[in-house]
Amino acid sequence: MLKNIAPIVFLMLAFTWNPDAPVASARRATAEGAVDLAVRNLELTQGVPGEPLILGKLTVARVQIDLPPATNLDAQIRLEVDGKTYERAANLVGPTVTVTLKIDALREIKPITATVSVTPTGQATDPNLSDNSKTVTYQTVRTTERVVVFFLPVDWTPEERSKYDYNNAFKQHVQEAGDFLMSTYPLPADRVIVDYTMTPHMLSSFEQTLADSQGKFNMRNALALYANLSFAGRRYRPDATMVVGVLPPGWFRAHGQPGTLGFTLSDVKGIVTGQYGANLPPIIAAHEIGHLYSLDEDYDFAIKPSRPCVAIFLPSYWAEHELELIDTSTKRLCTFMSAASSQDNYWVDQRIYEYLLGKFALNGGAASAPLVLAATMTWRVEADGSPGKTSANVRRFEPSQPVYVSVAGIALQAGSTLEVKLYRGNAFLRALAPQTTTAGNRWYPFLIAGTHSLAEDVYRVDIYLDGQLVKSNQIEVKASQ
Ligand SMILES: [Zn+2]
Structure with a gap:
């Protein structure tokens, strides 16, 4: 995991377009x-x-x-x-x-x-x-959460506005990022609010200086910049879940951070910046808001070879765009928590979607039957049993990390039984002590293994509700190199 500054490499989207029900333009004779x-x-x-x-x-x-x-x-x-x-x-x-x-x-x-x-x-x-x-x-x-994302243009001079067709380009950027967020998050469209201003927020020269004369990153200035942008965005939208500051092309290079295209500061929550480019990534809002809801990165640069992408192997469908999304040998379909690259397409996988659905529905939501919405792997749990900060949906565990699964139960009946079985590869290892459910919605955390108790390998976790297999998940235990 990257500390403090997580560079975001912007991407270009080119989706595989598989129109369904093909209608030949020159129609062949229909069958008789x-x-x-x-x-x-x-x-x-x-x-x-x-x-x-x-x-x-x-x-x-x-x-x-x-x-x-x-x-x-x-x-x-x-x-x-x-x-x-x-x-x-x-x-x-x-x-x-x-x-x-x-x-x-x-x-x-x-x-x-x-x-x-x-x-x-x-x-x-x-x-x-x-x-x-x-x-x-x-x-x-039924979910209860509401997500508000506010796009704040930052430091756009009149020259840059004219050069980059600002009036059209900025609106299009907001629309694409908001659209991707709305489509990939398990929320109704009217609970994802996208808002913006066209009035650029101009920075002081102190805030603009992200590196000292030796080229070293200046944390004090960066904190001032982020605190100020967060405040500026919330003057327009006090209820913003996330403020996205959008900088003009070349801004980071011009202000001492060449090669950077956007970053987050872990000390200032709910604010992220990204540099505008002609083909902007639509994943910035979905990715950063994912972190606010505790999701871990899906890129893993701590092992060799590094893993920039978690591929999605289930064919998925973007209903809003009528697009079929498929992972192919030439173009991968990566989760939006992966590192962004112009080589890949992006969507949401089952594990991220189910975890977010648990987060968005357990707190006051409802379901038409007793359901286990998610079985999310983590190395730390909160007091309410949900996965802890930046540790939800971990795919690879260090041998030194404990392994938990947080099971999201909604509309459960009192006295049902939740069981967890652990497999190494396909070989059964052990069953954990079962938990008896309470009526309603709750996270049920299970400690699967303490630190240094699982050998490096791939493990599977199966979740049973009253004897029925309802969820399955997989992790890897492997030390970083
Ligand atoms: Zn990230």
Whole structure:
């Protein structure tokens, strides 16, 4: 982990665009006669597959349909969710195609059942209708947290404003970073507030001096700068969770920190700066607010070879942009807590999403059934059983660190049993002393291993609620080099 100054390397986003339900511009003749359509999968998603649905967050249904290879066929897709019907005509091309339907935001805490059926509409008929429909059920969760991010332009001179098309560029930067935050966080859209001012905050020469005459970083000046920016942003938005100071291109080089593109100070919470570039990273707000909610870095430069990225292997879907996000051999899909690079794409993985959902829902939220929302690995726990500061979702433990799992239970019944089993690789090692639940929402911390008690290896932790496997997580124990 980097102390005090965490450089943020800005990135360029170029997402893999996989349009679903492809419609050929010069349409091939559609199939005639008997064609067997089959619904292979129906999924309701808000960005991360397999998660409970959050009230008020944009939700889509994704229908995966199989048909004979090289077949082209018109079909009608009919979806029923929570008593409402959604229909869409699509031209399907074999052997498999995924069709997406946007559904209305969910408003009530109750289990949601969705049923889809697909029928050919052209000259073709389907001789086997038994595999043309599918039904799935999801649980719902109400979150209570609200995140406010305020973008403050800092030190933009009139010359720089004109040179970089400030009026358009700054607004676009705010919009992209806010959009990414809203899409990746387990919160309804109206609980993620993005605000900004167009009036640049100008700095004194003392605040601008981040290095002394020998080029050494000047902590006193940096603290003054950060305290001042934090205060300036909160004059506009007293309720800001995070103030993002946006500096003009070249600012760090001009003020004694060449090679830096942004940084955070661990001593001044809720403020971060980043230097503006033509292709700005949209992950800055999501990453820094993640730290405020205790998330650890996903880059690991303490071992060789270093690991700048935690890759996301579950195909994910950016509903707001209708984008399928896939990790490929040429372009990795990294979590937003990874180091930023122009080579990679970014999203949120299951572990980060589930942990944040626990943070955002346990405190006064509700669920449609007793659920374990997260099993988050950490080396220290707070008094309430949640993971401690900057230690939530640790992927690699030093042998000298204790290993805990914090289990987020929501709407649990009193007297249920939570059990944790530890595996080394796939070999069962031991079961921990079970914990009996109390009614409602709570974090349940389990100490898995004390310091220096696990050999270097990969370990798996399985969580059982009343005998049912509900969560699984994996860590590595390995000393830094
Ligand atoms: Zn960081």
